[in-house]
Amino acid sequence: xxxxxxxxxxxxxxxxxxxxxxxxxxxxxxxxxxxxxxxxxxxxxxxxxxxxxxxxxxxxxxxxxxxxxxxxxxxxxxxxxxxxxxxxxxxxxxxxxxxxxxxxxxxxxxxxxxxxxxxxxxxxxxxxxxxxxxxxxxxxxxxxxxxxxxxxxxxxxxxxxxxxxxxxxxxxxxxxxxxxxxxxxxxxxxxxxxxxxxxxxxxxxxxxxxxxxxxxxxxxxxxxxxxxxxxxxxxxxxxxxxxxxxxxxxxxxxxxxxxxxxxxxxxxxxxxxxxxxxxxxxxxxxxxxxxxxxxxxxxxxxxxxxxxxxxxxxxxxxxxxxxxxxxxxxxxxxxxxxxxxxxxxxxxxxxxxxxxxxxxxxxxxxxxxxxxxxxxxxxxxxxxxxxxxxxxxxxxxxxxxxxxxxxxxxxxxxxxxxxxxxxxxxxxxxxxxxxxxxxxxxxxxxxxxxxxxxxxxxxxxxxxxxxxxxxxxxxxxxxxxxxxxxxxxxxxxxxxxxxxxxxxxxxxxxxxxxxxxxxxxxxxxxxxxxxxxxxxxxxxxxxxxxxxxxxxxxxxxxxxxxxxxxxxxxxxxxxxxxxxxxxxxxxxxxxxxxxxxxxxxxxxxxxxxxxxxxxxxxxxxxxxxxxxxxxxxxxxxxxxxxxxxxxxxxxxxxxxxxxxxxxxxxxxxxxxxxxxxxxxxxxxxxxxxxxxxxxxxxxxxxxxxxxxxxxxxxxxxxxxxxxxxxxxxxxxxxxxxxxxxxxxxxxxxxxxxxxxxxxxxxxxxxxxxxxxxxxxxxxxxxxxxxxxxxxxxxxxxxxxxxxxxxxxxxxxxxxxxxxxxxxxxxxxxxxxxxxxxxxxx
Numbered sequence: 001x002x003x004x005x006x007x008x009x010x011x012x013x014x015x016x017x018x019x020x021x022x023x024x025x026x027x028x029x030x031x032x033x034x035x036x037x038x039x040x041x042x043x044x045x046x047x048x049x050x051x052x053x054x055x056x057x058x059x060x061x062x063x064x065x066x067x068x069x070x071x072x073x074x075x076x077x078x079x080x081x082x083x084x085x086x087x088x089x090x091x092x093x094x095x096x097x098x099x100x101x102x103x104x105x106x107x108x109x110x111x112x113x114x115x116x117x118x119x120x121x122x123x124x125x126x127x128x129x130x131x132x133x134x135x136x137x138x139x140x141x142x143x144x145x146x147x148x149x150x151x152x153x154x155x156x157x158x159x160x161x162x163x164x165x166x167x168x169x170x171x172x173x174x175x176x177x178x179x180x181x182x183x184x185x186x187x188x189x190x191x192x193x194x195x196x197x198x199x200x201x202x203x204x205x206x207x208x209x210x211x212x213x214x215x216x217x218x219x220x221x222x223x224x225x226x227x228x229x230x231x232x233x234x235x236x237x238x239x240x241x242x243x244x245x246x247x248x249x250x251x252x253x254x255x256x257x258x259x260x261x262x263x264x265x266x267x268x269x270x271x272x273x274x275x276x277x278x279x280x281x282x283x284x285x286x287x288x289x290x291x292x293x294x295x296x297x298x299x300x301x302x303x304x305x306x307x308x309x310x311x312x313x314x315x316x317x318x319x320x321x322x323x324x325x326x327x328x329x330x331x332x333x334x335x336x337x338x339x340x341x342x343x344x345x346x347x348x349x350x351x352x353x354x355x356x357x358x359x360x361x362x363x364x365x366x367x368x369x370x371x372x373x374x375x376x377x378x379x380x381x382x383x384x385x386x387x388x389x390x391x392x393x394x395x396x397x398x399x400x401x402x403x404x405x406x407x408x409x410x411x412x413x414x415x416x417x418x419x420x421x422x423x424x425x426x427x428x429x430x431x432x433x434x435x436x437x438x439x440x441x442x443x444x445x446x447x448x449x450x451x452x453x454x455x456x457x458x459x460x461x462x463x464x465x466x467x468x469x470x471x472x473x474x475x476x477x478x479x480x481x482x483x484x485x486x487x488x489x490x491x492x493x494x495x496x497x498x499x500x501x502x503x504x505x506x507x508x509x510x511x512x513x514x515x516x517x518x519x520x521x522x523x524x525x526x527x528x529x530x531x532x533x534x535x536x537x538x539x540x541x542x543x544x545x546x547x548x549x550x551x552x553x554x555x556x557x558x559x560x561x562x563x564x565x566x567x568x569x570x571x572x573x574x575x576x577x578x579x580x581x582x583x584x585x586x587x588x589x590x591x592x593x594x595x596x597x598x599x600x601x602x603x604x605x606x607x608x609x610x611x612x613x614x615x616x617x618x619x620x621x622x623x624x625x626x627x628x629x630x631x632x633x634x635x636x637x638x639x640x641x642x643x644x645x646x647x648x649x650x651x652x653x654x655x656x657x658x659x660x661x662x663x664x665x666x667x668x669x670x671x672x673x674x675x676x677x678x679x680x681x682x683x684x685x686x687x688x689x690x691x692x693x694x695x696x697x698x699x700x701x702x703x704x705x706x707x708x709x710x711x712x713x714x715x716x717x718x719x720x721x722x723x724x725x726x727x728x729x730x731x732x733x734x735x736x737x738x739x740x741x742x743x744x745x746x747x748x749x750x751x752x753x754x755x756x757x758x759x760x761x762x763x764x765x766x767x768x769x770x771x772x773x774x775x776x777x778x779x780x781x782x783x784x785x786x787x788x789x790x791x792x793x794x795x796x797x798x799x800x801x802x803x804x805x806x807x808x809x810x811x812x813x814x815x816x817x818x819x820x821x822x823x824x825x826x827x828x829x830x831x832x833x834x835x836x837x838x839x840x841x
Contacts, residue, residue: 028155028742028802033078035834040841042146043070043139048838050075053831055819056797056805059317065327066136068318069340071838073140073172076314080337080799081144082154083310084176085169086730087338091179092116096392098165099730104399107390108415112403113446115182119175121448130453134174137340141172155801156731159739165393177339178452184336185445185477187305191506191556192362192441197655198508205650209677213647214662215669217545221561222568224480224492224539225529225547234526237534281543281559282355283586283757283775285567286482286490288537289784293578296784297484300582301344301353302775304759309726309745309807310337311794312776317828318342318459328460332823334777334791337799341455344779346789346823348486349462351781355480355541359498360556361444364509365408365517369436374406375513381407406440408512413439440512442519444497449475454495464491464532471495472525480541484783492539493530494546498523498554505553523552538571540564542757560665562592562755579790582780587816588757589632593639593664594623596671601638604694614702614713625758627719627751633709636718636753636769637701643667645693645700649682661755708768719749724760724771724814726795726807745795745807750774750814778818787827790818 035052048071049061058075062068076084089095093111095103123131150168151158160167201210228237282303289295305312313334318341320327333345344354373380384405389398404411450473457470464483471481471493478496483489499506500523503516510517529547531539543559566588574581602619606612614634621631643663648656670676674690681688709716725747727733732743750771752758760774775794782788792812798805812819822828 028800030152030158031154032800032803033075033798035836038837038839041070041074041140041143041838042841043074043136043143044838044840046840050836050838051828051832052834052836053822053828054833055315055808056803057315057317058797059319059332059822059828061319061321063321063327065320065329066132068136068320068327068329069133070136070140070143072316072318072335072340073137074144074838075140075316076335076337077141077144077172079797080310080314081141081169082156083729083799084141084172084338087180087183088176091119091176091183093388093390096390098160098167098393100393101395104390104392105415108401109412111388111390111401112410112412112415113441113443114403114405114410115186116175116179118446118448119178119182122178122450122452123174125448125450127450127453130450130456131174133340133456134177134452137177138172138174145169145171154799155742159731172338180336180338181451181477182445188356188477188479189359189361189443189445191358191360192364192443194557195362195364195507195509200652200655202508204652212670212676212678213666215560215665217548217558218561218665221544221565222540223545223547223561224494224541224564225531226534226536228529228531228547229549230527230551233524235529237529237531281563281759283542283563283567283759284353284355284480284482285538285540285542285571285585286353286484286492287539287571287577288490288533289488290537291571291575291577292784293576294782294784296486296488296782297351297490298577298579298582298783299346299351299353299482299484299490299781300585300779301355301482302586302759302778303344303354304761304774305776306773307724307726307771307794308729309732309743309795309810310799311796311809312336313343313793315777315791315793315797316342317823319825323348331459332821334779334793339452339455341452341459343455344777346781346786347459347461348786348823350464350467350483350485351783352458352467352484353482353541353779355482356543357478357480357494357496357541357546358543358555358558359478359494359496360506360553361476361478361497361499363408363442363499363501363506363517363519365406365440365442365512366509367406367408367411367438367440367512369438370434375435376407377513377515383411404438406438406512408517409440409442409446411438412441439509442499444478444499444522445476447497449497451475451477463487464489467491468493468530480543480546482539482541484781486783486786488783489533490537490539491530491532492541494528495525496528498528498552501553507553507556523554538568540568540571542567557662560661560755562661562664563757563759566590566592566757579780579782579788583790583816583818586758586775586778587751589624589626589751591623591625591635591753591756593668593755594635596668597639597642598623598635600671600691600694601635601698604691604698606695606698608699611699611702614705615698617713617716625718625751625753625756627717627722627749629718629751630713630716632718632751633716633721634701634705634713636721637704637708638697639664639667640764641697641700641704642693645681645696646670646678650678660761664755717749718751722750722753722760722762722769722771723747724750724774726810728801743801745810748811748814775813778813778816779821780818781821786823787820789821789823791821792818 044067046063051059060071093107096107284301286299314337316335317332320329323330331342331347333342368375386403388401391398454470454473461467461470474495475497481493483491499519500521502518542564544561544564617631617634625632679690728743750760752760754761760771762769763772777793780790793809795807796805796809822831
């Protein structure tokens, strides 16, 4: 993401750094946090104790909630301020100020969506209590910043300063905290890319062939909620063809606008961590005491996000010294740096985890604009127009950006037209009548809601009713919430805003001038699926379908359930689950695609002995995607070759790497139909069938194995291809080796893969299988003894390169060595290695 001139500057700096190693060491260490002794603070009213263990995880003790959250803000800034500052530049559309013209497109797209404007509107909607807590957190961050030189805040500033950047971070604000929830919603919500993909494919392929790329859910895979229905306005536990015809009839300028909107959508995800083929997702499950060795529930969670260093999460404990109405918090778990409270974790009564439900919260709407007004079924409606300025590093004058917002959302296709140096947004295209076409993004996250109220309410909830009350406040990003409590209850709740659509299902872009395009409201919370103490005593939520059937369109792009079913099968096969067994589930390496495909590969006729030699690896392979397995390496190469040979000849280049486990599910379904048209290579005169593609894939995989590993198949290993190397989101991809060595840990081999419980997903556009997404953390909560719980982070507590807690949990994570998760005062004291006291100034 760095401009070329900055890479050159960093290279020169690196040479000086090598020559002046001691000076470089001092510069790096200057920003390390103070973790011992007394420190005066103007953000608190009473003494706050901050206890850290050998992993640097802070446990904070205070007498008031305001002091608790002020101290959390202070500690977050100590450990992760550059990350926080970078994130707020992302959400405000201000990256070009730091990194130059290469970031203008991203800034323009985010400004057009208006993330920060929405967050500003949300601030006034929050409860007075939440506003006080945000203000306290903000005061803690700014107290840490006060009197500190920029280069003392983080080594990244020192390095950027040497390249000529004259920059002083602005004071933190409550809006900065709220805006990050928009970035997470973008990463976890919606289906705008799926809508663009369908619309693009339907321009060149028959509808039934497109449908094969979106196969139906396997009915044998259990949804999260296995029974229940909407009745009497509440959930009780226990038409696309017309739209296609409309899209076919759109004039070329409207089709072009859809394509521009889809391309711009790719500008943001990389800033929130790479996701690659694996995509963002998560595993979570909870079992009741009837299935555990302790007789009390166990809850497990490992969210899958883009890999990065520092990790997206930061471990923390927030403890009122005397828990009661005046100070109700005694909670520990995983937080986002820059956001107060605990996002995933437990308090003294309940535990909870989160996974992505893939709710369909977005619609792309093709708008017809006539004489500067949006045409709708009810008549013409006005556009809101504003001009913003994007400041760009190295440029004297800011670049103007005109943003137009229609009745169904911002016109995101405008951005592409302006960035192409066209004179006005009207050049997005018009038809012979003079009408202009643009694409609006209708998205629930762009409608202000007080969602952060849910975080504080969840942190203090003490039973399932209070847990559901808190969940009702979480409007965006929508999440699957699993639950357990110390009394032995388990549960699940789906919260979030889900649009009620008028006569269409949201699977493809719709037309704004028809009656079939609007939202008539949101699904009432009472109708959203939940479960409480289900008869099975088990709940698994791993991005699969929430419930089937459901009376309204609910999800889009959900997982095909291969991970969830593997977890369910393992849980059902273990009569008494303990924490050791629970921990082993994180690294389940079984791959469901082996069931239909492996027998065909093993029986394939191959005339070439050189290819047969490699294919014979599969005859003895156990089907596990283990890092030390040669069979796993050859299987992965063969599957990738099959997907390429089957689909790429008929897909446009921008869609060839899309799909994740949906592409695997499509391949699995096609294996049942040896003569399906998808098997045919349209670039050859003969007609290919399934077995032809299998033979070609085995040959291609053999050749790629030689290139990527060696000709000697005895040396092949899945971990030689499939490695994880955490990258710093800015300087970690500089292209300057000494700088990258400072910020990025050495790569390491891992097992698992996309659509596997050990979900280390890779970038399908690359030549290798480098991991780009996976577990950002792992957590096991033992409701029989909270101090017996376990956790681990993807990188470490600190965001400071070179600090002992910067990447000390990385090896623990990839080798599945969870650490003790102390909660009680006694357990925290026993693990303590450093103590700091914040004293009122």
